[in-house]
Amino acid sequence: MNNYLKYGLLAIAVVLLGFAVYYFVGTSKNESAHSHEEAVYTCPMHPEIIRNAPGQCPICGMDLVKKTVEEEKSQSPDVEELLQPANQFVAGNFKTTRAKDTAISSELKLPGIVTYEANSYENIAARVNGRIEKMYVNYAYQKVTKGQKLFDLYSPELLTEQQNFLYLIHNDSENKPIINALKQKLLLYGMTKNQINSLVTTQRVNPIISIYSPVSGVVSGSKSNTTNDGMKTTAASGVSLLKEGDYITKNTVVFQLVSTDKVWGVFNVIQGYASQIKAGQSIQIVSELDPDEVVNVKVDFVETQLNPSEKTNRIRVYLNNAQRQFPIGLRLEGKIETFSQKGIWLPKQALVSLGSHQLVFVKKGNGFQSTKVKTGIERKGWIQILSGISTEEEVAENGYYLMDSESFIR
Numbered sequence: 155m156n157n158y159l160k161y162g163l164l165a166i167a168v169v170l171l172g173f174a175v176y177y178f179v180g181t182s183k184n185e186s187a188h189s190h191e192e193a194v195y196t197c198p199m200h201p202e203i204i205r206n207a208p209g210q211c212p213i214c215g216m217d218l219v220k221k222t223v224e225e226e227k228s229q230s231p232d233v234e235e236l237l238q239p240a241n242q243f244v245a246g247n248f249k250t251t252r253a254k255d256t257a258i259s260s261e262l263k264l265p266g267i268v269t270y271e272a273n274s275y276e277n278i279a280a281r282v283n284g285r286i287e288k289m290y291v292n293y294a295y296q297k298v299t300k301g302q303k304l305f306d307l308y309s310p311e312l313l314t315e316q317q318n319f320l321y322l323i324h325n326d327s328e329n330k331p332i333i334n335a336l337k338q339k340l341l342l343y344g345m346t347k348n349q350i351n352s353l354v355t356t357q358r359v360n361p362i363i364s365i366y367s368p369v370s371g372v373v374s375g376s377k378s379n380t381t382n383d384g385m386k387t388t389a390a391s392g393v394s395l396l397k398e399g400d401y402i403t404k405n406t407v408v409f410q411l412v413s414t415d416k417v418w419g420v421f422n423v424i425q426g427y428a429s430q431i432k433a434g435q436s437i438q439i440v441s442e443l444d445p446d447e448v449v450n451v452k453v454d455f456v457e458t459q460l461n462p463s464e465k466t467n468r469i470r471v472y473l474n475n476a477q478r479q480f481p482i483g484l485r486l487e488g489k490i491e492t493f494s495q496k497g498i499w500l501p502k503q504a505l506v507s508l509g510s511h512q513l514v515f516v517k518k519g520n521g522f523q524s525t526k527v528k529t530g531i532e533r534k535g536w537i538q539i540l541s542g543i544s545t546e547e548e549v550a551e552n553g554y555y556l557m558d559s560e561s562f563i564r
Contacts, residue, residue: 266421284309428467
């Protein structure tokens with residue numbers, strides 16, 4: 155009995171000793187392995203250099219720094235994310251932005267030029283048959299003021315009417331209706347009131363009558379005319395081919411004057427933007443003569459028809475040119491604020507354009523997922539987003555920075 159008890163106690167002691175040895179050895183190995191995993195040293199400049207103990211980098215000589223495996227795992231994205239194609243998912247931590255639901259207006263800069271107003275042309279035509287004795291206006295773009303002498307005209311018809319007028323004054327001065335009718339006829343033939351008063355005072359007819367300008371302006375350099383007998387009265391210069399000594403018939407246009415007191419500013423609008431401009435809208439204008447002087451006017455007319463040669467639409471504004479600060483042909487620049495457009499807007503630099511479509515990189519976990527979007531117009535560095543993302547999603551602030559060129563080309 156004592157032998158059985160002794161052998162039983164011995165067996166129990168051996169089992170306990172085995173458990174103690176197993177626990178001690180296993181714990182030591184785990185601690186050793188854990189310390190081995192924890193003690194990883196690498197070079198900051200050459201991460202491919204990995205050592206289990208401190209030291210120096212064999213490439214650059216820098217001291218190795220300690221880096222744990224657990225830290226690497228906590229900072230690394232999931233393997234599944236890294237296995238995604240580069241053109242679908244980009245792992246990393248980059249600055250983000252969000253689309254905004256707001257209204258944005260834009261400022262359009264429009265090139266323009268000063269031109270004549272279409273309704274400011276005045277034809278200077280002969281009112282009776284006659285011969286031009288002397289011309290006082292001889293070239294295109296010559297400035298003419300109201301009341302300036304234009305040419306001297308000899309007209310047998312006008313001479314006869316002067317004689318009839320003086321005859322009635324001498325022989326039938328009481329016949330006021332007929333005298334007034336003849337006086338009105340002389341006015342219609344081109345004589346002025348001063349010329350008629352001089353005729354009454356001197357009691358002597360004048361065979362040569364000077365014709366004066368009824369308006370101020372400049373001689374047009376573009377319009378051509380034809381006389382009743384088929385004579386061409388102008389070429390590219392705008393001045394008639396008539397000269398001193400030539401005979402003219404009634405209604406022959408000698409030349410054409412155009413007023414410059416009011417001119418047009420004509421501006422080209424890029425195709426697609428004309429619908430954003432309305433008549434009556436304010437526009438700021440500066441000229442190449444004085445870029446610091448800003449003129450504020452209203453849009454007078456917006457052309458809806460596209461100019462086929464320039465592929466642009468045009469808008470017109472009236473400019474007061476009484477001080478002659480806008481010479482014809484002067485180049486202008488117009489600035490106009492378009493109406494606000496409400497929508498979802500994203501900074502332009504967040505968008506990546508691939509020609510056939512556009513995309514952005516949306517924040518997903520430890521990286522960014524490429525997402526196609528449909529875009530609208532561009533204003534002040536913002537792109538209108540029609541579909542694809544919402545205002546709640548974060549997207550990469552600079553889309554091109556994340557783009558992998560080789561993957562996207564494929």
